[in-house]
Amino acid sequence: MKEHPLSRYRQEIDELDMRILDLLNRRMRLVQEVGRIKAQLGLDTFDPGREEAVCKRLVENNSGPLSDASVRAIYREILAASRTLQQPLKVAFLGPHWTYSHLAAISVFGHTAHYMPQATLVDVFDILGKKLAHVAVVPIENSLEGGIGQTMDLLYERTVRVVGECYLEVAHCLCSTAPDVKAIRKIYAHPHAVGQCRRWLSENLRGVEIFECASTARAAQSAAADPQSAAICNTKAAENHGLHIVAERIEDHPGNTTRFIVLGLKDNAPTGDDKTSLLFAVADKPGALYKVLESFTHYGLNMTRIESRPNRVHPWQYLFFADIAGHEQDEIVRAALNEASERTTFLKVLGSYPRANPLNPIRFDVERARFGG
Numbered sequence: 619m620k621e622h623p624l625s626r627y628r629q630e631i632d633e634l635d636m637r638i639l640d641l642l643n644r645r646m647r648l649v650q651e652v653g654r655i656k657a658q659l660g661l662d663t664f665d666p667g668r669e670e671a672v673c674k675r676l677v678e679n680n681s682g683p684l685s686d687a688s689v690r691a692i693y694r695e696i697l698a699a700s701r702t703l704q705q706p707l708k709v710a711f712l713g714p715h716w717t718y719s720h721l722a723a724i725s726v727f728g729h730t731a732h733y734m735p736q737a738t739l740v741d742v743f744d745i746l747g748k749k750l751a752h753v754a755v756v757p758i759e760n761s762l763e764g765g766i767g768q769t770m771d772l773l774y775e776r777t778v779r780v781v782g783e784c785y786l787e788v789a790h791c792l793c794s795t796a797p798d799v800k801a802i803r804k805i806y807a808h809p810h811a812v813g814q815c816r817r818w819l820s821e822n823l824r825g826v827e828i829f830e831c832a833s834t835a836r837a838a839q840s841a842a843a844d845p846q847s848a849a850i851c852n853t854k855a856a857e858n859h860g861l862h863i864v865a866e867r868i869e870d871h872p873g874n875t876t877r878f879i880v881l882g883l884k885d886n887a888p889t890g891d892d893k894t895s896l897l898f899a900v901a902d903k904p905g906a907l908y909k910v911l912e913s914f915t916h917y918g919l920n921m922t923r924i925e926s927r928p929n930r931v932h933p934w935q936y937l938f939f940a941d942i943a944g945h946e947q948d949e950i951v952r953a954a955l956n957e958a959s960e961r962t963t964f965l966k967v968l969g970s971y972p973r974a975n976p977l978n979p980i981r982f983d984v985e986r987a988r989f990g991g
């Protein structure tokens with residue numbers, strides 16, 4: 619009988635898979651050993667600097683055809699499986715499941731972490747502060763809407779460390795159990811999502827009543843219970859509530875991205891490509907802010923963000939949130955921070971962490987195709 623043209627390839631793929639599985643298990647046995655030593659030494663299971671070094675080394679040596687993004691995505695799950703063997707990592711985020719915060723958390727910690735959805739951002743900070751979660755993932759700024767005020771206020775008030783960041787593309791879909799757009803009489807959506815899809819809604823669903831929900835995931839839940847309705851949500855929320863996608867990418871501005879930060883309670887070691895987040899206040903006198911900024915320019919440090927926020931304790935005074943290139947332990951960053959602290963009335967370093975690339979955000983619809991949900 620003639621051999622099927624695929625069988626030779628499939629046989630070799632099966633053999634390679636067995637070898638990959640064997641290698642993964644050998645890696646996991648070493649990881650278990652590392653876990654035992656870390657427990658004896660009282661070290662944290664999660665080491666973001668080491669994880670970034672592992673991924674960076676692989677990407678730098680990747681000769682293809684696997685894309686660098688695929689290498690990172692595969693290793694995200696391998697590292698998640700490693701941590702799960704050592705001690706499942708408890709990750710708090712603003713819930714319910716399948717919010718954009720949840721997707722951001724999965725993009726950093728993989729599918730096998732222990733996810734702990736919280737009702738409010740205050741609860742997210744509280745559960746981390748009480749050490750009931752190891753890390754938390756919170757939104758800090760959006761490319762269209764700017765800073766997330768409540769997160770900024772909590773960073774000022776609480777003692778937590780910023781240990782990581784990630785950029786997530788916010789791609790909205792119209793999802794429903796209804797067969798098509800003509801059957802839709804109601805829309806459930808988060809107010810931000812409505813704002814970001816205004817043009818599409820007026821062209822396609824003009825006059826249809828909109829019900830505001832606390833999150834995109836709640837919107838999906840409500841649409842699932844009402845066959846004449848639709849939700850504006852992400853593809854994962856739709857999938858998990860049994861909705862199908864009526865229209866994809868309905869946001870007015872493609873490239874809508876949210877930056878999330880990972881919070882922990884311990885500092886990161888330098889990786890060689892880090893960012894440091896800080897917040898400060900200055901005296902009410904001419905040139906005070908300029909003088910602080912000069913401290914960073916003086917040492918040639920790039921400032922990637924600066925944003926002001928009203929000081930809620932002292933009305934009409936302002937706090938400045940800034941990100942600079944480099945790690946708190948780098949000599950020039952230390953020198954710049956020393957100089958800046960003499961020119962501020964208050965300065966708090968929030969943490970140093972591996973830098974993520976804003977121009978290459980995580981795209982969940984692409985991830986979905988790779989991982990099959």
Ligand SMILES: O=C(O)C(=O)C[C@]1(C(=O)O)C=C[C@@H](O)C=C1
Nearest residue numbers: 649652663664665668669697700
């Ligand atoms: O090297 C370590 O510290 C490990 O625990 C191993 C490992 C890995 O799988 O490579 C797992 C978890 C850490 O966050 C970093 C790396």
